[in-house]
Amino acid sequence: MIALHMNHDTYDDNYIRGILNNVKTIAMVGASPVNVRPSYFAFKYLAQRGYDMIPVNPGQVGKSLMGKPFVASLADIDRPIDMIDIFRNSDAALQLVKDALTLNPLPKVIWMQLGVRNDEACALAEAAGLQVVMNRCPKIEYGRLSSEISWMGVNSRTLSSKRAPVPTQGMRLSLNRVSVGGGGTNAADRAAQLKDDKNNNA
């Protein structure tokens, strides 16, 4: 059992909110130029919300994604990066974190995508003082905390009595709404519990 710095089954909204409000430059490892892949969706959405996005994919060097040239690896990035968004399988995350920890300055956040979780990589990053998010999508979390995702009937788990800004393409939306339950839901708790049950029975 790896000792993790914090609980990574559920996240407090303020933790996610703090990350998305503070990071500016995001390297997306495994970004795809194919426009039906989730990484393409997330890259485009985050770029439109004003983040400085850098696509990392050794198979795509020489091409660009929304005008941003692909780089082969984290070491090839020419500027400090705040967050690394890992769109690779869970096993690949450990080496990526090791690579990230050789950067100077260090990134502030390691974010592993929906379906990606690597507790060893997480522990390594946390030991170096980085914040870690696993098994979440920054597009979904940004859309949820700004309540933009409510257009799709999704439970944003936030409330606000303030007039919303008129959403236009490319604008940054306020994430500072009141969270309902600080991030967790009974459904999420139950999913975590089921996962624990499965692990214990395995």
Place this chain on the structure above:
Amino acid sequence: MTDRLPGFATLAIHAGAQPDPTTGARNTPIYQTTSFVFNDADHAASLFGLQSFGNIYTRLGNPTTAVLEERVAALEGGTAAVATASGHAAQVTALHQLLRPGDEFIAARKLYGGSINQFSHAFKSFGWNVVWADPDDVATFEQAVTPRTKAIFIESLANPSGSVTDIEAISAVARKAGVPLIVDNTLATPYLIRPIDHGADIVLHSLTKFLGGHGNSIGGIIVDAGTFDWSRDNKYPILSEPRPEYHGIKLQETFGNFAFAIACRVLGLRDLGAALSPFNAFLFLTGIETLPLRMQRHCDNAKAVAEWLSTHPAVNEVNYAGLTGNRYNNLARKYSPKGAGALFTFTLKGGYDAGVNLVSNLKLFSHLANIGDTRSLVIHPASTTHSQLTDEQKIQAGAGPDLVRLSIGLEDKEDLIADLDQALRA
């Protein structure tokens, strides 16, 4: 710092709603429009390709309806919801994402009669085969599971009997079978029972009843609990496999724990077309704001009327789970501690004729085929909805000749009791 968790009544008023961005309108406006302009060609392509959140066409989604969807999802503790034109539309839209011709689903035998019809006949022509099980005997659900089983369907409080289903026990069967548990929570509403807390993977409602509460609109809703792993095996290809309609997107991979709701919207509403009217969504939102107050009053009135009827000399038996001694009373205390709902049945010593007389002599209770109105409602199934059956079939269907069903409204309970008293004497 963790934010404070708002209570049910706060969510019933605020969840999903926010002052309008353009006008500042505090109440949710009715966006009575078919369609929404795109910023440019790229924005349009992003929306159609499911890359961006936004509005296209009211069959797929609408800003008024979206508030209703988020509100019900919040009240049920789900990840997302999709509103539909009726409760029946919610059922066909949800099951269309799960079943292929030749597949089976297990359903509780005690269901709303309209659902029994839909499952037995309309769904059969799609090649979806319903297998009936007894909600009072969990083993019958286990025995009904086959490799073709794709879902289990129950009602939390069952219509017309008002009986209480052991959701957790049946959830365990669904989990073991690797299929989602679908719970119709129409009669309970999330104020009384939150099925997701007890193991439901999908919750359905006829909004027409207690959620709307005022008998003014038809509608339904599908709530995704976000708990089911659709990609664990190849049983649910609509969620786990590339969708040709969307250039090969895999829905669960892309949308995570609200993928089922997205499927119901971008495939179900898009292709089956049973979208809710924005005007009806507005009426439901107004109704839901007072849901906690109304449901408690429904339950308190129902208990008072049931207790009074159970001592009346003309009455044989009152079937209300809220009464001590009722066979469902323990389940009601566990699952629905605030009250056992507004619906119950009772039998008359005078048989069929007494049922017909009662209905015709009531002055406040309305004789009609609906439930969950502010008004108290009555029906004598044997002379109406079930009149084509033989006496034996009527009894099997829980609609014997001497049985009367009440849906207790929000009037003064003394007036309801006085009306029943004069009608039973007449």
